[in-house]
Amino acid sequence: MKLKWAFNSATVMNLGWDEEVALWKKYKWKAVEVWFDKVKACMEKGRPCADLGREMRDAGAEPIGVAPAVVWTDSEHHDSKHEYDELVERMNVTVALGAPSLTIVALGRRGPDAAVELDRLGEKLRNVARMAAERGIRLNLEFIGGLPVNGTLGTCIDLVRRADHPNLGLLLDLCHYYTSASHVEELDKLPKKKLFLVHVDDAQNRPMEVLGCEHRCFPGEGRINVAALLSEIRRRTKYDGYYSIELYDKDVWAMDPKEVFKKTAACLKLIEKGMKK
Numbered sequence: 001m002k003l004k005w006a007f008n009s010a011t012v013m014n015l016g017w018d019e020e021v022a023l024w025k026k027y028k029w030k031a032v033e034v035w036f037d038k039v040k041a042c043m044e045k046g047r048p049c050a051d052l053g054r055e056m057r058d059a060g061a062e063p064i065g066v067a068p069a070v071v072w073t074d075s076e077h078h079d080s081k082h083e084y085d086e087l088v089e090r091m092n093v094t095v096a097l098g099a100p101s102l103t104i105v106a107l108g109r110r111g112p113d114a115a116v117e118l119d120r121l122g123e124k125l126r127n128v129a130r131m132a133a134e135r136g137i138r139l140n141l142e143f144i145g146g147l148p149v150n151g152t153l154g155t156c157i158d159l160v161r162r163a164d165h166p167n168l169g170l171l172l173d174l175c176h177y178y179t180s181a182s183h184v185e186e187l188d189k190l191p192k193k194k195l196f197l198v199h200v201d202d203a204q205n206r207p208m209e210v211l212g213c214e215h216r217c218f219p220g221e222g223r224i225n226v227a228a229l230l231s232e233i234r235r236r237t238k239y240d241g242y243y244s245i246e247l248y249d250k251d252v253w254a255m256d257p258k259e260v261f262k263k264t265a266a267c268l269k270l271i272e273k274g275m276k277k
Helices: 017-026 036-043 049-058 080-097 114-134 153-163 174-178 184-189 226-237 257-274
Strands: 004-008 031-035 062-072 101-107 138-142 168-173 195-200 242-245
Touching: 004 062, 017 036, 017 049, 017 257, 031 036, 031 242, 036 049, 036 062, 036 080, 049 062, 049 080, 062 080, 062 114, 062 138, 062 242, 080 101, 080 114, 101 114, 101 195, 114 138, 114 153, 114 168, 138 153, 138 195, 153 168, 153 184, 168 174, 174 195, 174 226, 184 226, 195 226, 226 257, 242 257
Parallel strands: 004 031, 004 242, 031 062, 062 101, 101 138, 138 168, 168 195, 195 242
Antiparallel strands: none
């Protein structure tokens, strides 16, 4: 089964912009999810975002999204102006690159009343989604396994429903799913067309008691039956968007980038071969 694949820039976190662009071209990647900090480093050297977007397209790669941006829980008492300014900057970079979406995560402490915390976070996400809509982009809300707020698939779906905005949807990362108290059946509660992006990775072969969402590896080398899980996600959601390969792992970052690109291509072929028609 052929899928729409994208390369997530976080997979080669230590690689600079120019070197990474060259490898996108060499290994014929047609779609890329861009890591914001790499763009920021170029901007600080006087390179405009619009030029970076043209460089991507000249290399044959279309930007499908930028990551990450952060919203903070009410109980964290984060500086609201700093939070707003950061969101605006990352949204504007997304627009300038010509990408259609920005990945967003929720960080911070949870107060004594979890329901109140989620109500407030849902309202904030609705307002942030309005900001995104004004700029013509969508927000991919990603849950991160182990966090006190938005740390599971079920809570992320709940927040998408609470925000109830067409420009906000779910980002499902396989490793976050696998290492958290998440269940694929919960996807039945996700409104139609609200799965915006899937991050593909695997979880290392460690005991579940010590396995965390930071322990990622190449698909097929870990504990997850990636092909079966992707097939089930597709069956339950009818998802037909991009699958972004994101290996956010320090051991992968330490590898020769060319070897990372080669192994990634081989893994994706095995996934497609193993998926149900």
